[in-house]
Amino acid sequence: MKTAPGATPKIPEEILKKLVARLECPQGFSSYGQIVEWLEQEFHLQVKYKTIYRLVRYQLKATLKVPRPVSKEQNEEAVSLFKKTFL
Numbered sequence: 001m002k003t004a005p006g007a008t009p010k011i012p013e014e015i016l017k018k019l020v021a022r023l024e025c026p027q028g029f030s031s032y033g034q035i036v037e038w039l040e041q042e043f044h045l046q047v048k049y050k051t052i053y054r055l056v057r058y059q060l061k062a063t064l065k066v067p068r069p070v071s072k073e074q075n076e077e078a079v080s081l082f083k084k085t086f087l
Helices: 013-024 032-043 049-059 076-086
Strands: none
Touching: 013 032, 032 049
């Protein structure tokens, strides 16, 4: 049986391995736009934001290294008390 070859990947396998390694390191990326810029600067590869989002989020199942936002007006004593008494 013959099978269709399908579309060629937008990101070559060697670059994909480097991207996975960069996503696993503690610094990682803070946004998908930053990944697009990194690919363009390092490998001269122009890839759409949507393609990177789909690849990283759904195929690689990776997460970006962005802390959750915290209010500046939050009382630190109340937070520590909550953490102590929560469990």
